[in-house]
Amino acid sequence: MEPFRYHVFICDQEKPEGVPCCAARGSGKTLEALRREIAARGLMDSVQVTVCGSLGLCERGPNLVVYPEGIWYSNVAPQDVPEIVESHFQQGRPVARLANPDAAALFSEILTNRDRMLAAQRAKGASGALPDDLLQKMRAFQESRVILTALELDLFTAVGEGATAAQVAGQIGTNPRATEMLMNALTALGLLRKQDGAFRNAPVSARYFAEGSQDNARLAMMHTAHLWRRWSTLTECVRAGTSVTHQEAAQRGEDWTQAFIAAMHRNASERAPLVVAAVGTEGIARMLDVGGGSGAYSIAFAQANEKIQAEVFDLPAVVPIAQAHIRKAGLAERVRTREGDLRRGPFGNGYNLVFVSAICHMLSEEENRDLLQRCYRALAPAGRLVVQDFILEADKTAPKMAALFALNMLVGTVAGSSYSEDEYAAWLREAGLRDVRRVRLPGPSNLMIGSRK
Numbered sequence: 042m043e044p045f046r047y048h049v050f051i052c053d054q055e056k057p058e059g060v061p062c063c064a065a066r067g068s069g070k071t072l073e074a075l076r077r078e079i080a081a082r083g084l085m086d087s088v089q090v091t092v093c094g095s096l097g098l099c100e101r102g103p104n105l106v107v108y109p110e111g112i113w114y115s116n117v118a119p120q121d122v123p124e125i126v127e128s129h130f131q132q133g134r135p136v137a138r139l140a141n142p143d144a145a146a147l148f149s150e151i152l153t154n155r156d157r158m159l160a161a162q163r164a165k166g167a168s169g170a171l172p173d174d175l176l177q178k179m180r181a182f183q184e185s186r187v188i189l190t191a192l193e194l195d196l197f198t199a200v201g202e203g204a205t206a207a208q209v210a211g212q213i214g215t216n217p218r219a220t221e222m223l224m225n226a227l228t229a230l231g232l233l234r235k236q237d238g239a240f241r242n243a244p245v246s247a248r249y250f251a252e253g254s255q256d257n258a259r260l261a262m263m264h265t266a267h268l269w270r271r272w273s274t275l276t277e278c279v280r281a282g283t284s285v286t287h288q289e290a291a292q293r294g295e296d297w298t299q300a301f302i303a304a305m306h307r308n309a310s311e312r313a314p315l316v317v318a319a320v321g322t323e324g325i326a327r328m329l330d331v332g333g334g335s336g337a338y339s340i341a342f343a344q345a346n347e348k349i350q351a352e353v354f355d356l357p358a359v360v361p362i363a364q365a366h367i368r369k370a371g372l373a374e375r376v377r378t379r380e381g382d383l384r385r386g387p388f389g390n391g392y393n394l395v396f397v398s399a400i401c402h403m404l405s406e407e408e409n410r411d412l413l414q415r416c417y418r419a420l421a422p423a424g425r426l427v428v429q430d431f432i433l434e435a436d437k438t439a440p441k442m443a444a445l446f447a448l449n450m451l452v453g454t455v456a457g458s459s460y461s462e463d464e465y466a467a468w469l470r471e472a473g474l475r476d477v478r479r480v481r482l483p484g485p486s487n488l489m490i491g492s493r494k
Contacts, residue, residue, distance in 0.1 A: 043109055045089040047130055051075065051105040054094045057173050062095070063102030067118070069231075071103040074119035078126045088130050097151030098141075113141040187226045189266045192259055196223070197250040200233065203241045264304035267297055271452040278452045287455055295358070302335050302362045305399065309337035312429075315482050320394070320427055320490070322346035329354060329392040329419055331412075332383050332400040336363040340370045342394075351376045354383065383412065388419040395419050398429040399486070401465070402446065405456035410468050417472040420493040426474055428489040433461040442485040465489040 051072050056062035072092065079088050096104045101115040112135045114125065121139060128134045141147045171179075191197060199212040206221035213220075224240050227233040232250075234241045242251055249258045270286070277285045316338060322345045330339040333353035343349050353363045357380045367376045383400065395416045401409050416426050431443035438444055443459045450457030462479050466489065469477045474491030481487050 046087040048089045048091065048108045049075070049105055050091050050093045050096070050108075052094065052096045052102060053092045056099075061099040061102070063099065063104055066102040068103035070119045071105075071117050071122065074122040075105075075126070078122050079130070082126060082131065084126070084130055088126075097154050098147075099154060107135070110135065113147060114139045115141060184230060186269070187223065187230065188232065189262075189269055190223065191227055191232070192250060192262050193266050195252070195259065196220075196227075197232075197242055197246045197259075198252040200224075200240055200242050200246075201251070203239050205239050209240070258307060260300055261303040261307045263296075263300035267300060268449065268453070272449075275448065275452055283455055284451065284453055287453065298358050299362070302359060306335035306337050306366065309335065309398070312482070312484060312486070313338050313341035315484075316398075316427075316429060316488065317341050317345045319480050319482060319488060320425070322349060324423070325349050325393045327392045327421070328352065328394040328396060329388055329416075331388065331395060331397045331416060333363060333396075333398075334359060335366045336376060336378070337366065338396055338398055339376045340367060340372055342396075343372050343375050344370070347375075349375065353378045354381055354388065356380065356382065384408065386415075388415055390419050391421045392419050393421055393424045395424065395426045396429075397427070401428060401430050402450050402459055403454050403457045405458075406460075406464070406468075408456070409460070410471065413468050413472045413474075417474060417493060422493060424493050426469065426472075426491050426493070428465060428469075429486055430465075430489075431459045431485060432465065432479065432487045432489065433459050435461055435463060437461055440485065446485075462489070 051068065052063040053068045053072055054062055055064040058065075072090070076090055079085055079090065096106065096113075098104045098113075098115055103115075103117045105114050105117055106112065107114070107129060112129070114136070117125070117139055121136070125136050125139070128136050194213045194215060196209060196213060199209045204212075206224050207217045209215075209224065210217040210220040224233055225235070227246075228235045228240065232243050232246045234243055248254055248256050250262075251257065252259070271284070274285050322342060325342070325346060326348060328339060328342055328349055328351040330336065330351060330353045333339055333355055336351075336353045339351035339353050343351050353360070353367075353376065355363060355378070360378045360380050363378050364373075367373055367378070370376075384404075388395070397412070397416060401412070404412060413426065413428075420426060431440075431446045433439070433443045433447075437447075437459075447459040450459065466477050466479075469489060469491040472491075473493065475494050477489065477491040479487055479489055
């Protein structure tokens, strides 16, 4: 069965530096060119492109195989792609100069490379060397730190339409030699381009990290830079059992608050349509968004149902940020704000929906019990309480993001953590809620929903 006229498998496997592989020979650019050319010629419904592991011709990459004919192409550069697409995919004539014509020789080369690879793996295992994937995980912080430093320095904005390292250093107030070293590393990571001593932003950097771009995410990513400092204390936190650098939100300063809420707003804006669809808006006249941050979820619910009146409840430092987003959405008449501390005091009453997103992981078990009980009391009869958060499976080892996020709370809070479905269900039922259920959504967080009788 061939649902597509052509099915292309292209190798993009990365191997340790110094080991021949398609990725090192530029398969990423070839893949990008292939997808772009297929789309430009209107062939996406007839040509399927699948990225795969090694095809066994590592010294002659980039390699790709086209089925149903089984044509093996090697040394395919981006500039070769238009010819392959036009000649092979549109006219049915394989490009002979790039194809491997001798099947027996091809098979022999693949087997030779396979045997060489297996022999190298056996030798490495016998030497006691760390596996490559484990070593890569241990060193992953290096690439992260390079990008975060560039964001802290606002380097991508300084690069602009193109600049030398010395020019960038002059703009951001850094050492020219060190700046060039940093920019060379960013080029190696694919975030900058370098030609004749001058640097330019790669498309992804220009879109997400440079001031003035429509999708600029630098402010939100500064929250990750702030997390870096906390995570550096993980060893001490494991010894102590709690954060050793904890500060209450009010003590962290405006820069931290702005970055944190910006990061939360990007996440919430992406997930809000999924949440609204899963929860629904029928029967909701009043909504309380506890710890609502930027107001992204309240805005989404209000946009989905013009009858909903929403209230964003958060700290005094956060409320002005929410108000700005609400005004931008044109919903100031239906989405209001209220200052307060979600750790204490009543929330009011008569709400058809109380929404608690990305809050419970900051609190201890006892604090969550108290919070959910006060949320229950704020519900109208038949009202629903919806909790969105990282939810662990019963043994707390999966999903991976939730397990790692528990450590994020260890280094950043007094007693926060990620919690399991069983724990959330018990707290909700203890508060008085009925029909408690979990709703799984794409992405790292899920919903727990309960109703007031």
